[in-house]
Amino acid sequence: MQKKNDLYKKKYELYNSLFTENSIDGILNIGENFLGNAIFILDTSYHIIARSNLAKLDNSSIETHNGKSYLLLNIIQLMKKNKCIDNIYNSDNAFFYNSDEVLIFCSIRINNITVGYISVLQSKREFNAEDLELTNVLSKVFSIQLQKENLFISNSGLDEEYYLTDLLINRIDNIEYLTERLKYINFNLYENLIILSIPFKQKYNDYRDNYGLKELIRHLKNILRNCISTYYKDTIIFLISNEHKEVINDSLKETLLEFLKLNNLRCGISIVFESLLDIEDFFNQSIYALELSSCMKIDNNINYFEDYIEYYLFNMAMCTTNDLYQINLLTLVHPWIKKLIKFDAQNKSELFKTLKTYLENNRNANDTSSQLNIHRSTFFYRFNKIQSLLDISLGNNNNLFKLELSFKILDYNTLIKT
Structure with missing residues (x-):
């Protein structure tokens, strides 16, 4: 009876940490006190969002790129091989995982969408059955806290979007490493790339509103085929890759145009490029294609930046402030x-x-x-x-x-x- 009461108190303390701590780090510390082991919070691109105090002492499974911490690629390979990732996505409950280390994994879900997961490493004391129950509660607490902090509020619920967001907001210095990480999602990185951006203002009074965004992205992915997507700065963004120089051929363009018209949407498309090192420039090309077409009152559903290169240069020359993103000149070469x-x-x-x-x-x-x-x-x-x-x-x-x-x-x- 006493054991049940102790477990109840721990669960109560975890839920109560939403009010007493009101931060991911604070909740992590309480969770670590009860579980007695290192706790990691990761998103679906294996980026480590937060670590408990004990977890900060353990870097054996972590590598850092551009100031961000990620799981080692060989650990990701092992997790995929042993179906651990599948279990995280398919299960609502925490489970034990045994490899070289003993761990507990549990998905973090928001409206039935897996936005991340908890990993507890058996580092200080052996696990027991109670730890699974506590991890389940911790998962629900983090689900609420993440929504409160809006960490995933612009998220479409699609696994790969963290990869593309990472590409857009973090400077890339290692193409080989990035290419290796992209192998772990359903995306083939071919020679020819484009960025396609669609303005889409979403109201997030309720996270369930994201269902419409999610479905919109899914429909577009079916049209565009080999691509990854994200929702960033009120814009649906696709990185599309193709073996052929004509990344969007006439047939695909016709289908895309029909879909955009039916949904009253517009898109901007960058020049074709090859190196992901320049992705930020080409993302901004897609945005400028939209902005310049609007300024010039050109009512096209599909806007190619290559048709606006000279107007972009005119626009930059006329700009009296320094707040506009300046695209690298060489990325303007046709x-x-x-x-x-x-x-x-x-x-x-x-x-x-x-x-x-x-x-x-x-x-x-x-x-x-x-x-x-x-x-x-x-x-x-x-x-x-x-x-x-x-x-x-x-x-x-x-x-x-x-x-x-x-x-x-x-x-x-x-x-x-x-």
């Missing part, structure tokens, strides 16, 4: 130019030089051939090869303007470096 550079490197050709010389010679074939010291027939072979490779017409003034602007950006970048 994908067509990048494609030519890559093709030349792989095939030891001179398409980039040929096109640049052609534009510098006022689009005169004779002068271009003479300057390159090649026959006219060789020039026209290269000319047609460029059109075929880029799938564009070099007789289109708008296309030529985009190319010339990119060449000028590259020239300017070279000049300021010398």
